[in-house]
Amino acid sequence: MKRKNNNLRLDFPVLSEKFQGNEVIYLDNAATSLTPxxxxxxxSEYYYKYSSNIHRGSYITSMIVSDLYESTRLDVCRYIxxxxxxxxxxxxxxxxxxxxxxxxxxxxxxIMSDEILITIMEHHANIVPWQELxxxxxCSLKYIYLKKSTDLDINNLLLKITKKTKFVSLSHVSNVLxxxxxxxxxxxYARTKKKIIMVDGSQATSHINVDISSIDPDFYVFSGHxxxxxxxxGVLYIKENLIDMMKPYQTGGGGVLSVNFKxxxxxxxxxxxxxxxxxISGVIGFKESIQxxxxxxxxxxxxxxxxVMLYTKNMLSNVKSVTTIxxxxxxxxxxxxxxxxxxxxxxxxxxxxxxxxxRGGFLCAEPLLNYLRIGPVTRVSLxxxxxxxxxxxxxxxxxxxxxxxxxxxxxxx
Amino acid sequence: xxxxxxxxxxxxxxxxxxxxxxxxxxIVGPTHKAKGSNPFCGDKFEVFCVINNNIITEISFVxxxxxxxxxxxxxxxxxxxxxxxxxxxxxxxxxxxFLLNKQNNxxxxxxxxxxxxxxxxxxxxxxxxxxxxxxxxxxxxIRKLK
Numbered sequence: 304m305k306r307k308n309n310n311l312r313l314d315f316p317v318l319s320e321k322f323q324g325n326e327v328i329y330l331d332n333a334a335t336s337l338t339p340x341x342x343x344x345x346x347s348e349y350y351y352k353y354s355s356n357i358h359r360g361s362y363i364t365s366m367i368v369s370d371l372y373e374s375t376r377l378d379v380c381r382y383i384x385x386x387x388x389x390x391x392x393x394x395x396x397x398x399x400x401x402x403x404x405x406x407x408x409x410x411x412x413x414i415m416s417d418e419i420l421i422t423i424m425e426h427h428a429n430i431v432p433w434q435e436l437x438x439x440x441x442c443s444l445k446y447i448y449l450k451k452s453t454d455l456d457i458n459n460l461l462l463k464i465t466k467k468t469k470f471v472s473l474s475h476v477s478n479v480l481x482x483x484x485x486x487x488x489x490x491x492y493a494r495t496k497k498k499i500i501m502v503d504g505s506q507a508t509s510h511i512n513v514d515i516s517s518i519d520p521d522f523y524v525f526s527g528h529x530x531x532x533x534x535x536x537g538v539l540y541i542k543e544n545l546i547d548m549m550k551p552y553q554t555g556g557g558g559v560l561s562v563n564f565k566x567x568x569x570x571x572x573x574x575x576x577x578x579x580x581x582x583i584s585g586v587i588g589f590k591e592s593i594q595x596x597x598x599x600x601x602x603x604x605x606x607x608x609x610x611v612m613l614y615t616k617n618m619l620s621n622v623k624s625v626t627t628i629x630x631x632x633x634x635x636x637x638x639x640x641x642x643x644x645x646x647x648x649x650x651x652x653x654x655x656x657x658x659x660x661x662r663g664g665f666l667c668a669e670p671l672l673n674y675l676r677i678g679p680v681t682r683v684s685l686x687x688x689x690x691x692x693x694x695x696x697x698x699x700x701x702x703x704x705x706x707x708x709x710x711x712x713x714x715x716x
Numbered sequence: 717x718x719x720x721x722x723x724x725x726x727x728x729x730x731x732x733x734x735x736x737x738x739x740x741x742x743i744v745g746p747t748h749k750a751k752g753s754n755p756f757c758g759d760k761f762e763v764f765c766v767i768n769n770n771i772i773t774e775i776s777f778v779x780x781x782x783x784x785x786x787x788x789x790x791x792x793x794x795x796x797x798x799x800x801x802x803x804x805x806x807x808x809x810x811x812x813x814f815l816l817n818k819q820n821n822x823x824x825x826x827x828x829x830x831x832x833x834x835x836x837x838x839x840x841x842x843x844x845x846x847x848x849x850x851x852x853x854x855x856x857x858i859r860k861l862k
Contacts (some may be wrong), residue, residue: 646757646759646780646782646786647757647758648759648781648782648843648846649726649784652840652842652843663757663758664756665755665758669758678780679757679758679780707722708726708731708783
């Protein structure tokens, strides 16, 4: 794989911007991905070419927009290998998708002293809704722990699925560790135990091939903005047989068949879960981001990512004072780092002045970092448009940072 | 410019306080205490104090934070121990205004010239929260006094 990604880098206008005299070196892809120009154009096209509401007007622009909106559902369905496009619900993001499942489905299933099972590597979006639900229903939230490699401890999982377990939820890929979880196996196991399982694909769908027909979860969620799409658009996949058991998440205009003075007949999925005017430009932009991935191909994306990931891994192992925390068997390019005794906020401030964007802190996964007893970390997370030159610059900044703080280690002997 | 800003932010005195903060321990049986955190970057402090007749006779802190927040906590210990509560709050008020560029008249800081080492924070608006975390936590600890 000697091919360079220079041409693909040109697709992302942010990469040609300069701030404080520096080019942008964007290494915070786990927080949100950059947006290619073609997506930006499609979003604005909606506003300057055919602004109108969907599923309402019998005029040309409304019909064009409705078609674009519904054909995106089909594109998403194909992209993740789902069977029916009516199993695909648009939300404002993975967080809303999870809250929808909590409120419209899990809430009805739980009785006092039941259990919800998640993993210790979840981000807050896949923890807090379950904590709140468990408090409300007087249920318990249980955690599956990790092996030393930071892979999920499958034995611990087998132990924790009990008669009381009503719902299992876990991330496909960890936003801190980059660990790719064996979701197909876990789905299968959950099914044999007659448990309902949700997979949070926030960190997966733009990096690895996701095939719902093979994983076969009951629910799968992800966000558009982590797949080179716009913010404010997300997906919830629901397994067909569960849809009728779910009540509407919100109610209002749309999502209904008829409304009389006292009662309402609700529509079927997906309309049942999409009330009010949705994020139309977001959906249209999302359509283009999926087409963009399909044009570049996930194969090319993952081969570029793998190459820059190995280069980064090698670089980090050669810088003294940098400790890598994660060693999962199957992974993507996410590196949580401890750099000497320097606090992540000091790290990111110094990197920022060099044009390098990284994330520092608890990474919306405080329970995980406390479990690992490492506290806040600095995270480098990669995408296919990152290259080795950027990683060389990261190395220079790391060395500079360590020089500035070397004061601590020399003066106090 | 960039290196200058970084050096101004991370002056030696700041790095020294970060490495060996003053009064870094838990007071057993404090009259007042509070926890403070900045979820954005994961800073967490706990401030303890003993206050008799409105005088801060002893103050300490523990926790984790960046160099700026830890150095500021350490220097706060140095400044407000032995001071009257309202005097300590006035120092915080002036320091905060100084960081927010609301108050350029440095003479307001009087004998607190040491706080000028945080001058560099003004170039990093996100870090004002770091530089004031311990102070906010102190203010929170003594809120019941008022």
